[in-house]
Amino acid sequence: MPTVPPLAEVEILSQGDEVLEGEVADTNAAEIARAVVDLGLPVGRHACVGDDPAAIAALLFEAAERATEVICTGGLGPTADDHTAAAVAEAFGLALCEHPRALEQVRARYARRGRDLDETGRRQARIPAGARVLENAAGTAPGFVLDRPPARLWCLPGVPSEMRAMLARHVLPALRARYPDLAPARLVRFRCLGLPESRAQLLLGDVARPGVRVGYRAVLPEVQVKLRFAPDLAPGAVERILAETGARLGASVFAVEDGEQVGAIEEVVGRLLLARGQTVAAAESCTAGRLCAALTRLPGSSGYFLEGAVVYANEAKERTCGVPRALIEAHGAVSEAVARALAEGVRARAGSTWGLATTGIAGPGGGTPEKPVGTVHVAVAGPVGTRHLALRLVGDREEVMARAVAAVLGLLREVILAPRPG
Amino acid sequence: MPTVPPLAEVEILSQGDEVLEGEVADTNAAEIARAVVDLGLPVGRHACVGDDPAAIAALLFEAAERATEVICTGGLGPTADDHTAAAVAEAFGLALCEHPRALEQVRARYARRGRDLDETGRRQARIPAGARVLENAAGTAPGFVLDRPPARLWCLPGVPSEMRAMLARHVLPALRARYPDLAPARLVRFRCLGLPESRAQLLLGDVARPGVRVGYRAVLPEVQVKLRFAPDLAPGAVERILAETGARLGASVFAVEDGEQVGAIEEVVGRLLLARGQTVAAAESCTAGRLCAALTRLPGSSGYFLEGAVVYANEAKERTCGVPRALIEAHGAVSEAVARALAEGVRARAGSTWGLATTGIAGPGGGTPEKPVGTVHVAVAGPVGTRHLALRLVGDREEVMARAVAAVLGLLREVILAPRPG
Numbered sequence: 001m002p003t004v005p006p007l008a009e010v011e012i013l014s015q016g017d018e019v020l021e022g023e024v025a026d027t028n029a030a031e032i033a034r035a036v037v038d039l040g041l042p043v044g045r046h047a048c049v050g051d052d053p054a055a056i057a058a059l060l061f062e063a064a065e066r067a068t069e070v071i072c073t074g075g076l077g078p079t080a081d082d083h084t085a086a087a088v089a090e091a092f093g094l095a096l097c098e099h100p101r102a103l104e105q106v107r108a109r110y111a112r113r114g115r116d117l118d119e120t121g122r123r124q125a126r127i128p129a130g131a132r133v134l135e136n137a138a139g140t141a142p143g144f145v146l147d148r149p150p151a152r153l154w155c156l157p158g159v160p161s162e163m164r165a166m167l168a169r170h171v172l173p174a175l176r177a178r179y180p181d182l183a184p185a186r187l188v189r190f191r192c193l194g195l196p197e198s199r200a201q202l203l204l205g206d207v208a209r210p211g212v213r214v215g216y217r218a219v220l221p222e223v224q225v226k227l228r229f230a231p232d233l234a235p236g237a238v239e240r241i242l243a244e245t246g247a248r249l250g251a252s253v254f255a256v257e258d259g260e261q262v263g264a265i266e267e268v269v270g271r272l273l274l275a276r277g278q279t280v281a282a283a284e285s286c287t288a289g290r291l292c293a294a295l296t297r298l299p300g301s302s303g304y305f306l307e308g309a310v311v312y313a314n315e316a317k318e319r320t321c322g323v324p325r326a327l328i329e330a331h332g333a334v335s336e337a338v339a340r341a342l343a344e345g346v347r348a349r350a351g352s353t354w355g356l357a358t359t360g361i362a363g364p365g366g367g368t369p370e371k372p373v374g375t376v377h378v379a380v381a382g383p384v385g386t387r388h389l390a391l392r393l394v395g396d397r398e399e400v401m402a403r404a405v406a407a408v409l410g411l412l413r414e415v416i417l418a419p420r421p422g
Numbered sequence: 423m424p425t426v427p428p429l430a431e432v433e434i435l436s437q438g439d440e441v442l443e444g445e446v447a448d449t450n451a452a453e454i455a456r457a458v459v460d461l462g463l464p465v466g467r468h469a470c471v472g473d474d475p476a477a478i479a480a481l482l483f484e485a486a487e488r489a490t491e492v493i494c495t496g497g498l499g500p501t502a503d504d505h506t507a508a509a510v511a512e513a514f515g516l517a518l519c520e521h522p523r524a525l526e527q528v529r530a531r532y533a534r535r536g537r538d539l540d541e542t543g544r545r546q547a548r549i550p551a552g553a554r555v556l557e558n559a560a561g562t563a564p565g566f567v568l569d570r571p572p573a574r575l576w577c578l579p580g581v582p583s584e585m586r587a588m589l590a591r592h593v594l595p596a597l598r599a600r601y602p603d604l605a606p607a608r609l610v611r612f613r614c615l616g617l618p619e620s621r622a623q624l625l626l627g628d629v630a631r632p633g634v635r636v637g638y639r640a641v642l643p644e645v646q647v648k649l650r651f652a653p654d655l656a657p658g659a660v661e662r663i664l665a666e667t668g669a670r671l672g673a674s675v676f677a678v679e680d681g682e683q684v685g686a687i688e689e690v691v692g693r694l695l696l697a698r699g700q701t702v703a704a705a706e707s708c709t710a711g712r713l714c715a716a717l718t719r720l721p722g723s724s725g726y727f728l729e730g731a732v733v734y735a736n737e738a739k740e741r742t743c744g745v746p747r748a749l750i751e752a753h754g755a756v757s758e759a760v761a762r763a764l765a766e767g768v769r770a771r772a773g774s775t776w777g778l779a780t781t782g783i784a785g786p787g788g789g790t791p792e793k794p795v796g797t798v799h800v801a802v803a804g805p806v807g808t809r810h811l812a813l814r815l816v817g818d819r820e821e822v823m824a825r826a827v828a829a830v831l832g833l834l835r836e837v838i839l840a841p842r843p844g
Contacts (some may be wrong), residue, residue, distance in 0.1 A: 018639050020465050022455030025447040029470075033444030043442050044477070046470040048451075051637070055466070079623040079638045080630065113618075113816055120624050138818065140620075159640065161818060217445055282732075288723075289706075289714025292732040296710035299786050299819060301734075307742070308732030310704075310714040316729035316772070320742070350738070364721050397721055 008179055009044040010036045011067040013059055015084060016074040016158055020050040028073045028163050035167060039175055040184030041069070051075065056087035064091075064151040071171060074158030076141040078120045084155050085144070089128040092148060098125050102133045102142045109140040131155075134170045138162045143170070152178075183231040185213075188242060188258045190225040193265060193410045194403075195252040197223050203248045212241060220399055221406035222264070225249065254410055265409045266294040272416050273304035273353075280412070281350030282308040283321045283342040285333065286360035286376060291405045307350040311342065321345030321357075332371070334359050339377035340386045347381045354415075355381035356408050360391070362400045374400050378408035385421040387411060430601055431466040432458045433489040435481055437496040437506060438580055442472040450495045450585050457589060461597055462606035462653075463491070473497065478509035486513075486573040493593060496580030498563040500542045506577055507566070511550040514570060520547050524555045524564045531562040553577075556592045560584045565592070574600075605653035607635075610664060610680045612647040615687060615832040617674040619645050625670045634663060642821055643828035644686070647671065676835055687831045688716040694838050695726035695775075702834070703772030704730040705743045705764040707755065708782035708798060713827045729772040733764065743767030743779075754793070756781050761799035762808045769803045776837075777803040778830050782813070784822045796822050800830035807843040809833060 012029045019026050029046045036043055044067055049055040056075065063070045075084030089096040103125035110117045127133060127144045134143035134154075139162040146153040154171050156163045176182070192200065197218045204225065208214040211230035216223065227245060229238050246253060255262040262268055273280060282291045292308035295301060311317040314328055322345040323338055331337040339357050347355025360376030367373035374393040379386055389411055393403045434451045441448050451468045458465055466489055471477040478497065485492045497506030511518040525547035532539045549555060549566045556565035556576075561584040568575045576593050578585045598604070614622065619640050626647065630636040633652035638645065649667060651660050668675060677684040684690060695702060704713045714730035717723060731742045736755055739745040745763040753759040761779050769777025782798030789795035796815040801808055811833055815825045 017637055019452075020455060020468065021459045022452035022457075022465075023639070025449045025452040026468070027447045030441075030444035030447040033442060035444075037443045043444075044471070045481070046442065046448070046468075048468040049466070059467070077638075078620040080627070081637055114814065118620075118624060120627070121620050161821065215440075215445055284711075284714075288718035288727070289711035289716075289730055289732070292706075292711025293715055294711075296734070297820070301710075305710070306735045307738040308711055308730075308734070309742075310711070310730030310732065312718070312724055312730070313728045313772075319771075320729070320731075349741075350735075398719070 008068045009042050009066070010069045010071060011044050011063040012036075012046045013063055013070060013072040014046070014048040014074055014158070015051065015056050015059075015072065015087075016048075017050045017081070019048050019074070028158065028160060031160070031164065032071050032073070032167060035172060036069075036071075036175070038184060038187060039172065039179075040182035041175060041179065051081040051083060053083040053087045053090060056083055057091040060088055060153065061091040064148050064153060068150050069152050069154070069175065071154045071156065071167075073156050073163050076124065076143060076155060076157045078124050078141070082123075082141075085127050088131070088146060088153065088155065092128070092146070094128040094130060094146075096126050097129050098122070099127045099131075099133055099142075102127055102144075105133070105135055105142050106140055109136075134166055136162055136166060137169070138165045145170070145174075185228040185230055186238065186258075188227045188229075188256065190227075190245060190249055190253050191255040191257065191262070191265075192223045192225065192249055192252040193221060193254055193406050195223050195249065200225055200249065204245060207241060207245060220395075221403045251414075254413060264294075264297075265406050265413065266297050269409050269413050269416070270295070270298040270301060270304060272413065274300070276416070278353035278416070279304050279306050279350075280354045280356060281306045281346045281352040282356040283317075283346035284308065284310050284358050285312060285317065285342070286362045287358040287401045287404050288312060290401050291356060291358060291408060294405050294409065306352050307346070309346055309349070317342065321349065334361055334371055334375055334377060336377050336379075336388050336390060339379040340381070340388055343379035343381035343386055353382065354412060356412060357381075358404050358408055360393075360400070360404055362397045362404075364397060376400065376404045376407070378404060378411060380408065380411050380415050382415055382419060384419050387415055430490045431464050431488070432491045432493060433466050433485040434458075434468045435485060435492060435494040436468070436470040436580070437473065437478050437481075437494065438470075439472045439503070441470050441496070450580065450582055453582070453586065454493050454495070454589060457594060458491075458493075458597070460606060461594065461601075462604035463597060463601060473503040473505060475505040475509045475512065478505055479513040482510055482575065483513040486570050486575060490572050491574050491576070491597065493576045493578065493589075495578050495585050498546065498565060498577060498579045500546050500563070504545075504563075507549050510553070510568060510575065510577065514550070514568070516550040516552060516568075518548050519551050520544070521549045521553075521555055524549055524566075527555070527557055527564050528562055531558075556588055558584055558588060559591070560587045567592070567596075607653060608651045608660065608680075610649045610651075610678065612649075612667060612671055612675050613677040613679065613684070613687075614645045614647065614671055614674040615643060615676055615828050617645050617671065622647055622671065626667060629663060629667055642817075643825045673836070676832055686716075686719075687828055687835065688719050691831050691835050691838070692717070692720040692723060692726060694835065696722070698838065700775035700838070701726050701728050701772075702776045702778060703728045703768045703774040704778040705739075705768035706730065706732050706780050707734060707739070707764070708784045709780045709823045709826050710734060712823050713778060713780060713830060716827050716831065728774050729768070731768055731771070739764065743771065756783055756793055756797055756799060758799050758801075758810050758812060761801040762803070762810055765801035765803035765808055775804065776834060778834060779803075780826050780830055782815075782822070782826055784819045784826075786819060798822065798826045798829070800826060800833060802830065802833050802837050804837055804841060806841050809837055 131144040131146040215226040342357035363373030553566040635650040637648040764779035785795030
């Protein structure tokens with residue numbers, strides 16, 4: 001095991017023309033940085049170069065001179081613009097060899113897809129001599145890690161789901177093992193719905209102080225408030241600040257993450273339903289499938305999700321959810337009355353514990369002075385009645401839809417936890 | 423005016439803890455890169471450091487050694503963690519001076535907001551000696567540009583709207599003036615479905631040649647093949663290569679982007695339906711709302727999308743789409759027969775031109791040796807019969823679902839363009 005240098009520092013490298021030329025923002029780098037900082041390790045730099053072997057080699061060499069951990073994504077695939085393995089070999093004067101374990105993994109992956117391994121695919125098994133293969137359970141290209149004491153060089157694929165799985169499985173455990181004395185700051189995250197970021201800042205403006213860092217992050221449809229506490233802060237002080245923060249944010253908080261991740265509102269709701277043996281059905285107008293998609297995100301969702309009706313046309317609202325035409329004519333499709341009727345109708349149709357509904361104007365067209373774009377009604381029908389929320393949501397079409405989905409799921413969470421007549 | 427070096431290259435630097443620690447992805451870098459590439463200038467590298475004056479100075483100095491244009495964002499504000507001007511002065515051994523024109527701009531900005539200029543705000547007027555002030559019409563912090571021949575160093579604010587306005591007003595015109603002979607490469611993008619990246623590479627392995635750069639990019643559920651042609655390539659040669667590429671990629675191509683963007687498969691299909699005055703309804707089992715969500719992504723989708731049924735439970739398949747229980751019992755819910763019955767059932771129910779259906783096993787549970795995770799059947803019912811595809815899809819739960827949605831939309835595009843009996 002290499003000597004642990006006094007100052008451990010991480011550099012994050014990305015390679016690929018699509019990132020360099022701005023086709024995509026470098027979300028991999030951000031995700032890796034968050035994970036590393038959460039461990040308590042400092043990040044020194046990010047850098048990105050294109051699909052150019054010489055540029056990659058130069059960057060790798062420099063980073064290994066500065067940092068003790070270099071985490072690189074991209075360029076491991078089978079195609080002619082994938083150069084990372086060759087660039088690592090070039091940077092450190094190593095041979096590039098077909099690695100038996102890597103070959104076995106690539107071959108097995110191809111076999112599972114019912115394909116023969118051709119010469120192109122086989123390129124993915126070539127890694128620098130001395131590197132250790134990192135299995136990629138989610139894709140074909142294996143990663144690898146190379147020791148260049150005091151630096152260690154991790155090469156992961158650029159496909160975000162593959163990168164994420166390999167970071168969690170290979171990299172983070174190895175970082176914890178190499179730096180056992182890390183004292184990560186305690187991190188508590190308040191996950192909020194229906195609260196703008198600027199309002200959260202206003203509510204919590206005076207919470208930051210020495211030893212307490214407050215961060216705000218809008219992750220549609222949520223705003224997350226992150227409190228990072230220095231390890232030497234007194235536990236009593238931490239608890240007081242947490243209680244104060246929770247009180248100020250109030251009912252907009254749907255989950256508090258303290259160490260473990262609880263997931264998005266649909267996961268919180270899904271687990272509540274499973275634990276109570278309850279079921280749900282959904283009638284969607286303006287969200288047009290996105291509510292059902294959210295309700296089925298959690299594996300095992302067939303344990304609580306029965307059926308959905310995407311009732312875009314008014315005829316569909318009548319036919320499938322039994323909403324009387326007269327009701328639609330009297331109040332308009334975007335109304336409290338229709339939202340309630342949809343929720344009750346789909347609940348009756350499916351025979352579920354809960355019936356959810358959304359109806360609104362997602363835009364960009366369709367707004368009127370009385371019902372502008374962003375006007376949304378959501379409802380939850382249940383055993384003791386129907387609850388309703390009238391919303392005025394901001395954002396573009398998909399943002400309005402995402403906020404409407406989160407709002408009805410947040411309402412469902414409330415009524416599951418405290419059912420009361422609507 | 424400094425001498426124009428033979429190879430002009432741009433580096434893009436970002437500074438700020440929120441980017442370095444991954445709280446936000448570096449969208450400024452991506453936006454600047456796209457603008458620069460669109461001018462025809464090559465980008466060499468992006469890099470990011472935190473709010474640390476020594477790290478910023480080191481990075482600036484290095485970048486000015488490599489590139490002819492260095493575009494830096496962030497760290498120009500009034501607060502204690504804004505260090506860019508001081509770091510530039512430090513990197514190049516310059517004095518940091520209060521600049522009269524900068525001071526005037528900051529003061530005017532404060533006045534417009536009805537605030538007096540305090541010492542903190544006044545810091546924003548201190549720029550390195552010899553730099554030229556760049557007015558910031560959207561915020562308080564002026565930017566500046568410094569000549570370090572052959573490099574030129576642009577410092578812009580990190581607030582995206584301010585960065586964007588100053589890039590357009592100050593930077594891009596100066597780049598055009600300094601490099602008047604720029605001719606952007608012609609870029610043509612083939613957007614493909616159901617084609618693995620390695621297979622695309624195999625098909626097009628010999629297309630790359632001097633003057634033709636071929637790039638591959640997997641953007642779930644698509645694979646995109648990008649051809650970039652040097653400006654001096656003969657038009658006839660370009661057309662031959664494009665024709666050859668299209669022929670080799672074959673039916674997997676759902677769109678060719680040449681200058682203008684056509685959007686994802688759901689947008690292509692949505693425009694086809696609108697142009698023909700046709701309508702669609704969808705019955706979803708394994709995709710559980712995601713197909714309806716895709717069909718309604720385009721504003722104006724109510725012009726062709728009528729209704730969707732998310733028939734997760736078998737009872738829902740029977741009740742809503744009239745799939746006989748005996749058919750489900752004989753073939754299983756995940757079968758060609760049920761996919762066809764769902765597509766025909768939802769078409770009859772909605773009275774639409776087309777009926778779409780998906781049924782499959784998205785995983786991670788529910789697979790069997792005969793029907794492993796990723797087994798999906800999709801069908802399109804229409805005026806002259808029903809077409810069906812049996813798929814074996816790879817990826818995690820959401821990826822299988824996304825690929826199933828794309829597959830049924832791809833099939834719909836085919837039958838719209840060439841309807842024939844199933």
